[in-house]
Amino acid sequence: MPASYAYLGPEGTFTEVALRTLPEAATRELIPYVSVQSALDAVRAGEAEAAFVPIENSVEGGITTTLDELVAGTPLTIYREVLLSITFALLVRPGTRLSEIKTVTAHPAAQPQVRNWLKKHLPDVVWESAASNADGARLVQEGRYDAAFAGEFAAARYGLEALETGIHDAENAQTRFVLVGRPARPAAPTGADKTSIVVWQRDDHPGGLRDLLGEFATRGVNLMLLQSRPTGAGIGNYCFCIDAEGHISDRRVAETLMGLKRVCLQVRFLGSYPRADVGPAEVREPLPGTSDDEFVSAADWVARCQDGRF
């Protein structure tokens, strides 16, 4: 297997910075791809060991391109997640003053995060979207635009200077990235894990989604993300991308997945992997009656009853 990771490029984006926080990235060749789809296709085709792509951010919510790729097509698995705080710098050619900026560019996803700053400091500026924040910086270098919003780290690479740093409309602006590979046995639980799945409901009736979520609640499994995605079969037809606390080897998570498999039209397992937001020491205790030990002794008790040994 090639020792390379594909990632959403180009170089000098937040994605690359996030990827380099993973220790295993140091021993791999990191190859930028032009889109989430092409990075994931490289994994599916066996050209890369894994792909690193954004999946959720705290301003825009789930990154739909990535979710839709994981929902459909050849199954892939999430191995790792990374959280990165996002603040923007306003990059200009050296010497440019704020009052000289007439045009500004960045990836469309940056716009909601800098909108208020722009309204206050550059109300009359013309915004043009770029293919990525790094690409926007390149276009400023080439003189096509006056300024670009990008990570401060992109300034040096493109011979620009940061006229302003720390720009973000929302406090706690974060993006969540995942390392995605071909299906394999999940890594052992760490004590602070997350399990991602996609579910398709069997039919549409009052209480259908409530019953589905009851599979989690009954076993004391907390939800961390519930994002509806259209199935493509017309308005109102959705499947659900769900992140739940815990690891598929936890009894309460395994039994929840079995319950969903029984009652849903289809369930796709996307992986169990370590949580990036907390360590094992910060994970809350399972609800009373939902620990592994309690699942095991309850199973033993039923077996004894079935055996006439109650």
Next chain:
Amino acid sequence: MPASYAYLGPEGTFTEVALRTLPEAATRELIPYVSVQSALDAVRAGEAEAAFVPIENSVEGGITTTLDELVAGTPLTIYREVLLSITFALLVRPGTRLSEIKTVTAHPAAQPQVRNWLKKHLPDVVWESAASNADGARLVQEGRYDAAFAGEFAAARYGLEALETGIHDAENAQTRFVLVGRPARPAAPTGADKTSIVVWQRDDHPGGLRDLLGEFATRGVNLMLLQSRPTGAGIGNYCFCIDAEGHISDRRVAETLMGLKRVCLQVRFLGSYPRADVGPAEVREPLPGTSDDEFVSAADWVARCQDGRF
């Protein structure tokens, strides 16, 4: 009040075509705005009577810009919805042949709907995003790109011809638009209505969302859309945009909203309005025990009991 409707422009987009299907649009001045935000701000500022914007499509799901505007800021109300089937035409300057097309443009939302078509017919073409599909057509007219994906109706306006029509990757590709105004008494129920709300949960615990959805299920109210949107307070913090079957004057819907008001941190009512997907004759019967008559006689019975007349 000014007799004008703001809409997401420019002229010649699917939004304008959808707006013109509303009978009331014929008696209003229709004014294009450059963004969803500016169209809604025109309503908030009293410059327009209402604004017409896309809110959901069957390929991309909820239109997050619109949802986020309805979730935050000064409250607005949905009065009407329109469903429009979306297929694209490939527009070129007259005489251009398919083999001559090197660059193509459209609004980014068009991309997932034409991706497979492009891969098959123009695999090497360069894609550049435009501010809108109509703006893309204008840029082709000016010679900046070779072709644009837009509605076939845009060809005449920009002096272009449709080299190909009926392009859509997903069958049943539809977009849902809403007419949004300042808060007012909802129109009377038609028998086939929809109610839109936003809910913020009080806290995060296993079963929290299941319990919230139980408010609907207990009263036999079906969900038509559940879309999570980040609250801006960091990864994992979401509110929910919910569309439910029925009208706020239906007893089962009113009692559901009261239940949510009691148990949620916050509930925002976005309106009750006629469904565009079905007429009254096609609406399913309420579940046994959830009709208005049954709610009324149950309330009477409790009142009699409280009164000692059981």
